[in-house]
Amino acid sequence: MRKFLIIASIFGYIMSATGKISITTEPWGSIDGKTIEKITLKNSKKQEVDIISYGATITAVRLPNKQNEVDDVVLGFDSIDGYKSAKNPYFGATIGRVANRIGNGEFTLNGIRYNVSKNIGINSLHGGFSGWNAKIWNTTIDNDRVIFTLLSEDGDEGYPGSVIASTTFKLNDNGELLVEMKAFTSKATPINLTNHSYFNLAGHGTNAKEIYNHKVQINANEWTVTDSESIPTGEIRPVKNSLMDLRNLTRIGDVINQVPGGGYDYNFCLPEKTCMDKIQFVAKVLHPESGRYLEVKSNQPGVQFYTSNFLPEMGKEGILGKNNNEYFKHGAFCLETQNYPDAINHNNFPNSILLPSNLYKHVVIYKFGIKE
Numbered sequence: 001m002r003k004f005l006i007i008a009s010i011f012g013y014i015m016s017a018t019g020k021i022s023i024t025t026e027p028w029g030s031i032d033g034k035t036i037e038k039i040t041l042k043n044s045k046k047q048e049v050d051i052i053s054y055g056a057t058i059t060a061v062r063l064p065n066k067q068n069e070v071d072d073v074v075l076g077f078d079s080i081d082g083y084k085s086a087k088n089p090y091f092g093a094t095i096g097r098v099a100n101r102i103g104n105g106e107f108t109l110n111g112i113r114y115n116v117s118k119n120i121g122i123n124s125l126h127g128g129f130s131g132w133n134a135k136i137w138n139t140t141i142d143n144d145r146v147i148f149t150l151l152s153e154d155g156d157e158g159y160p161g162s163v164i165a166s167t168t169f170k171l172n173d174n175g176e177l178l179v180e181m182k183a184f185t186s187k188a189t190p191i192n193l194t195n196h197s198y199f200n201l202a203g204h205g206t207n208a209k210e211i212y213n214h215k216v217q218i219n220a221n222e223w224t225v226t227d228s229e230s231i232p233t234g235e236i237r238p239v240k241n242s243l244m245d246l247r248n249l250t251r252i253g254d255v256i257n258q259v260p261g262g263g264y265d266y267n268f269c270l271p272e273k274t275c276m277d278k279i280q281f282v283a284k285v286l287h288p289e290s291g292r293y294l295e296v297k298s299n300q301p302g303v304q305f306y307t308s309n310f311l312p313e314m315g316k317e318g319i320l321g322k323n324n325n326e327y328f329k330h331g332a333f334c335l336e337t338q339n340y341p342d343a344i345n346h347n348n349f350p351n352s353i354l355l356p357s358n359l360y361k362h363v364v365i366y367k368f369g370i371k372e
Ligand SMILES: *[C@@H]1O[C@H](CO)[C@@H](O)[C@H](O)[C@H]1NC(C)=O
Pocket: 113, 114, 115
């Protein structure tokens, strides 16, 4: 084994295997002379996940369908240039320090007013101009897990405190991709991380035609109402008797075009509000024809369900993605587990402040399977 490792690493390719899970590493381009690494996790069910060290980004999830044909079910690019480009809508990345929006890019903490980068009009989105999605994380492989770590300096994008963050990915033989995000800080700072994979269980290039055939279920009795800039007004409203009621499996194509704003881009409130150590059921999505399903569980209080409303309209120039596929509006869905957006500015939302003595821990489990 040792000899194999040495020979393999001479070719820039490292492989380790623990039981039925294998992990391989290869270089995947570079930025300013710094090598980006691509890690591939594989299990014995022919399920595979690729993650790169740029943004701790999931670049591919390959899954068999009922006929045992494998498709890649996440949107992405063939090279690092695509991920770096201004056209990249955060495909697959780990988002921080604060996922989603902070109204006016401002908040007050311990009596101090902070400005953070306003990178979307007057608001701050997904951590600012160079958020954690645009940093090269350090990579460590530990048995069947890959761990990405990042140091975010005091004042990074206007946020207080130096933060050390890690995102761990582990695939098991039960089809579960476990993702664990952790952070420590030197000063009180808002933190709420998420991951932003754009899924299409029919295959990443099949667009709205197949997304409409997906059925979704979200375990939420309430949602957070937003204004025209997608900033929460503070109101938490029951889903009952509305298009936000996705408590039973619902075909996306039957509802999406009636939703205000051109589709879903709303935060749903899960039953447990404070659940650091408690994992709750978040959502399930099924694509009946392929049989592929995704089940999401997490320890977070909210989930942003987003149906790619801001990808280019069909008929215009799409986003040129993997294998020359073009991606268009409603071509994928995201289920971003998170704290409620703009929590820092709403007392009735769950706490979003990380104190120096505490550990931030966000767990998400994506279970991929096949329903016959
Ligand atoms: C915040 O922005 C205002 C102007 O937009 C500026 O005057 C002030 O110095 C900034 N504060 C910080 C802490 O950067």
